[in-house]
Amino acid sequence: MIPLDAASSSPWHFWGYFLDHRSQDLGYLWDHTWLSVVPVVVGLLLALPLGWLSRRYNWVYPPMMSITGLLYTIPSIALFVLIPPLLGLDPLSPLQVPIALSVYSVALLVRVVADGLGAVSPETLQAATAIGFKPLGRFFRVELPIAVPVITAGLRVAIVANVSIVTVAGTIGFDNLGRLFDEGFKLSTDTPYYPPIILGIILCVLLALVLDGLVLLVNRLLTPWRRAVPT
Amino acid sequence: MIRFDQATKRYPDGTVAVDELDLEAPSGKITVLVGPSGCGKTTSLRMINRMIEPTSGTIWLDDTDTASMPAHELRRQIGYVIQHAGLFPHRTIVDNIATVPFLIGTDKRQARARAMELLERVGLDPAFAKRYPGQLSGGQQQRVGVARALAADPPVMLMDEPFSAVDPVVRDQLQDEFLRLQDELGKTIVFVTHDIDEAIKLGDQVAVLRVGGRLAQLAPPAELLSRPVDAFVAGFVGRDRGYRALGFTSAGTIVTRDEPTVTMGESLPGSDGSWLLAVDPSGAPQGWLHLADEPHGGVVEDRMLYRGGTLATQGGTLRGALDACLSSPSGRGIVVDDSGRLIGSTTAREVLALIEGLPDAAEVGA
Incomplete structure (x- = not known):
């Protein structure tokens, strides 16, 4: 852990740093991965009914968008700290980070879901009802599938944003790739200690790229009809 | 219901x-x-x-x-x-x-x-x-x-x-x-x-x-x-x-007169009349030839045809019959049978006579 000489603090030494702390860094990567993914899934599950409500009742849409917009402006570090007292959790509960991130995901995704559902053409909706779909069937078999491209576009933003916000929780002691930045900072003397910082950046970017790619892949699998139509 | x-x-x-x-x-x-x-x-x-x-x-x-x-x-x-x-x-x-x-x-x-x-x-x-x-x-x-x-x-x-x-x-x-x-x-x-x-x-x-x-x-x-x-x-x-x-309103059976024709691909007759009906080998009307347009003769080709005229079907409506006359460049409305083959021609004057002769003008269509 102690930097031994000038060469090992070079930014290019990140690979050596990784090999020296491999099991710890892989642990951070895993923590970072589930902290990025699970809140987006939770956020989406909550955003679906809220987005539907904002479409179903027009008067709900403006306040819903204002509230979710406001939620997103709360600084993440404040939210991490405020969630345990607000929800009556132990101040050191490991749940506060995923809960806070779920809040951000909901905030982002409610608008996306509402707009995606709003993009379904009125003729299609009318035909679905007239043909004999019940409301739930219409939602899951007509509206939601047609909204998938818009929703996945939002999911890509949400998941990449989460990869970034999770690091903030690392600096207040929760295990994830953010811990690498904290360590780089602590080990810095008169010059920055680069290897863990560079490693953290590289792993975050790679993770974001992989998760983004996964969302794209899911979108592709769910929307063969989009590729068939020249736009 | x-x-x-x-x-x-x-x-x-x-x-x-x-x-x-x-x-x-x-x-x-x-x-x-x-x-x-x-x-x-x-x-x-x-x-x-x-x-x-x-x-x-x-x-x-x-x-x-x-x-x-x-x-x-x-x-x-x-x-x-x-x-x-x-x-x-x-x-x-x-x-x-x-x-x-x-x-x-x-x-x-x-x-x-x-x-x-x-x-x-x-x-x-x-x-x-x-x-x-x-x-x-x-x-x-x-x-x-x-x-x-x-x-x-x-x-x-x-x-x-x-x-x-x-x-x-x-x-x-x-x-x-x-x-x-x-x-x-x-x-x-x-x-x-x-x-x-x-x-x-x-x-x-x-x-x-x-x-x-x-x-x-x-x-x-x-x-x-x-x-x-x-x-x-x-x-x-x-x-x-x-x-x-x-x-x-049905036109009933329209009384037609024979219409001289020329078949597509045959040579143009040296003719007296100015409009001549072109038909295909099965007898289906194709369009009108304006003989004055073709002083050099030759064979009947697609490009020579005036296709403006509609066709009335024997047993069809008065509207169809009248329209065939009014739209025909020769003024002669062409009447065909159900399979589209030429029966003969009629004129607007004759169709109007049919309309005039309806049992009661107020009953048109009733």
């Missing part, structure tokens, strides 16, 4: 869209609702499948009060076709057509097989089955819309301006095919349009509604043209009523 019994739709702000409508759409017939915008025609249509619930009154489907069953069950027994078709963009054409059978739990393979039959029946290549709606033209989508409405073989079909968003040529085709399909299927159809010509072409009976949702007149098309009940209906039915009414 669909019967409106004092059906009324009044909105909370007091607007009355449909006012105590009494109307019966007989089984196996096409009833067209037509009228200016704001006359409640679409509202009336949507009250049948309860997309809009009537404020008061009853709508009967045969002997069943439509309000007595869950709306989705009612709707699955009623085909529905709308403007722009409203297909599901995320489903293939075959699955779009099979939507209702899927909903009522028909075996998937069986439902798709039936959808393929319907695809052909509405005049689409089976190769379309695996495509998506976005890959089809507006007219093709509308055909799929009709096939989807027919998939569960409902006795009743509701059609809300289904052909008004396609171009006039395609619309004409769709209308003709729709009539041919209806001849085979004999559905009970309620059809909404704002186009009186479409109403007259398609309707077994036409209901003209006036603004505020009141029935102005319910009559077969010919009667609507010959005897509009009041100034509103007369104005709505529009110009050329007399001429259009001829479209409902």
Whole structure:
């Protein structure tokens, strides 16, 4: 852990740093991965009914968008700290980070879901009802599938944003790739200690790229009809 | 049979869209609702499948009060076709057509097989089955819309301006095919349009509604043209009523005279007359030759033909016969048999004599 000489603090030494702390860094990567993914899934599950409500009742849409917009402006570090007292959790509960991130995901995704559902053409909706779909069937078999491209576009933003916000929780002691930045900072003397910082950046970017790619892949699998139509 | 019994739709702000409508759409017939915008025609249509619930009154489907069953069950027994078709963009054409059978739990393979039959029946290549709606033209989508409405073989079909968003040529085709399909299927159809010509072409009976949702007149098309009940209906039915009414009157057997012809590909005769009819080897008229245009003779070719004249069918309507005369460059209207072969020619003067000789001019079309 102690930097031994000038060469090992070079930014290019990140690979050596990784090999020296491999099991710890892989642990951070895993923590970072589930902290990025699970809140987006939770956020989406909550955003679906809220987005539907904002479409179903027009008067709900403006306040819903204002509230979710406001939620997103709360600084993440404040939210991490405020969630345990607000929800009556132990101040050191490991749940506060995923809960806070779920809040951000909901905030982002409610608008996306509402707009995606709003993009379904009125003729299609009318035909679905007239043909004999019940409301739930219409939602899951007509509206939601047609909204998938818009929703996945939002999911890509949400998941990449989460990869970034999770690091903030690392600096207040929760295990994830953010811990690498904290360590780089602590080990810095008169010059920055680069290897863990560079490693953290590289792993975050790679993770974001992989998760983004996964969302794209899911979108592709769910929307063969989009590729068939020249736009 | 669909019967409106004092059906009324009044909105909370007091607007009355449909006012105590009494109307019966007989089984196996096409009833067209037509009228200016704001006359409640679409509202009336949507009250049948309860997309809009009537404020008061009853709508009967045969002997069943439509309000007595869950709306989705009612709707699955009623085909529905709308403007722009409203297909599901995320489903293939075959699955779009099979939507209702899927909903009522028909075996998937069986439902798709039936959808393929319907695809052909509405005049689409089976190769379309695996495509998506976005890959089809507006007219093709509308055909799929009709096939989807027919998939569960409902006795009743509701059609809300289904052909008004396609171009006039395609619309004409769709209308003709729709009539041919209806001849085979004999559905009970309620059809909404704002186009009186479409109403007259398609309707077994036409209901003209006036603004505020009141029935102005319910009559077969010919009667609507010959005897509009009041100034509103007369104005709505529009110009050329007399001429259009001829479209409902048989010309009987038109007396024709022989028309000299030349067959395509044969050499031009040195001729006396100025217009000569060209026919194909089967005797079907192709167009007129203006002999003065071809002083050097030669063989009869496509490019020489004037194709402006329409053809009257023996046993067809007075309108067809008169139009054949008026549109013919030679002034001689060409009469053909059912298979399109030349019988002979007639003139506008002779057709007018037929019109003059109708038993009672006021009875035209009745």
